[in-house]
Amino acid sequence: MSEQITTLDHYHLSCDQLAKADADLGRIITAYGYPPLWTRPNTFESLVHIILEQQVSLASALSALNKLKERLPEFTAANILSLTDQELRECYLSRQKAIYTRSLAEAMLSGQIDLEEFNQLDNEAVRDALTKLKGIGNWTADVYLMFVLSRADIFPIGDLAAVNALKRIKSLPAAITKDEILDITEKWKPYRTVASMILWHYYLSQKTR
Numbered sequence: 001m002s003e004q005i006t007t008l009d010h011y012h013l014s015c016d017q018l019a020k021a022d023a024d025l026g027r028i029i030t031a032y033g034y035p036p037l038w039t040r041p042n043t044f045e046s047l048v049h050i051i052l053e054q055q056v057s058l059a060s061a062l063s064a065l066n067k068l069k070e071r072l073p074e075f076t077a078a079n080i081l082s083l084t085d086q087e088l089r090e091c092y093l094s095r096q097k098a099i100y101t102r103s104l105a106e107a108m109l110s111g112q113i114d115l116e117e118f119n120q121l122d123n124e125a126v127r128d129a130l131t132k133l134k135g136i137g138n139w140t141a142d143v144y145l146m147f148v149l150s151r152a153d154i155f156p157i158g159d160l161a162a163v164n165a166l167k168r169i170k171s172l173p174a175a176i177t178k179d180e181i182l183d184i185t186e187k188w189k190p191y192r193t194v195a196s197m198i199l200w201h202y203y204l205s206q207k208t209r
Contacts, residue, residue: 002123003152003190011037014152014194021187024169025195028202035201040147042115044108045075050143051100051135052093060092067091077105100135107133123151146193155185155192165199165206 005011015034019026040046048068052061068091072079080101083091088098107113113133118126126149127141139158145151156162157178166172166181188195 004150005037005152005193006150008037011194014191015198018188018191018195018198022195025188025198028169028198032201032205035197038147038197038200039150042119042148043075044077044104044115045069046148047104047115047144048075048080048101050140050147051104052097053143054097054100054135054140064092064097068093077108080105081109096135100133103134104136118149123154146196151193153190153192155182155188155196157182159196161203162196162199165203168206169199169202 005014012034015029019029040049045065049061049065052064068080069075071083071087071091085095085098088101093101104113108115113129118129121129123145126145127138130136130141130144131138137158139156142154142156142158146154146156163181166184167174167176170184172181172184185192185195
């Protein structure tokens with residue numbers, strides 16, 4: 001199985017190693033402290049939350065999630081499938097997000113997706129299983145691997161906040177390619193997830209200034 005971030009001490013030690021290996025990451029930690037260790041439980045709700053976060057603000061996604069939680073007696077796949085199109089719209093789900101959320105619910109109920117089994121699989125096996133579902137691409141799989149399974153070595157190349165933070169701290173050209181960005185992240189192995197969290201920490205700290 002792929003390496004996990006197991007404790008807060010392990011996380012901070014990984015941050016320290018990255019700070020020594022990459023001066024730009026080190027400057028972020030010096031200026032803003034350690035990033036939070038962002039985690040979520042391995043539940044259907046967490047995966048729906050990540051789907052809702054696709055291409056919208058974190059606040060908008062959380063509003064939709066909270067609306068669903070108000071509507072449902074329990075946040076289960078069966079209860080999601082019991083909601084009508086109108087009820088999903090009233091929970092701020094777009095037509096596409098409603099389709100994706102129902103597709104996930106159906107996969108959970110049929111046994112196509114087993115979240116507990118994912119704990120035993122390597123990163124690529126989890127990614128392969130998730131991206132077979134409608135509306136789940138690499139970004140959603142990356143965030144699930146990072147936040148829910150605590151996998152240590154993921155860089156979410158499709159995440160604009162992480163990529164833009166990287167461009168800013170390293171003064172990279174706007175036209176830099178994805179492959180060139182991935183080459184830069186190679187030096188952060190085996191802790192690219194931790195490096196990504198440092199970048200998010202920088203992005204959010206800059207945003208609140």
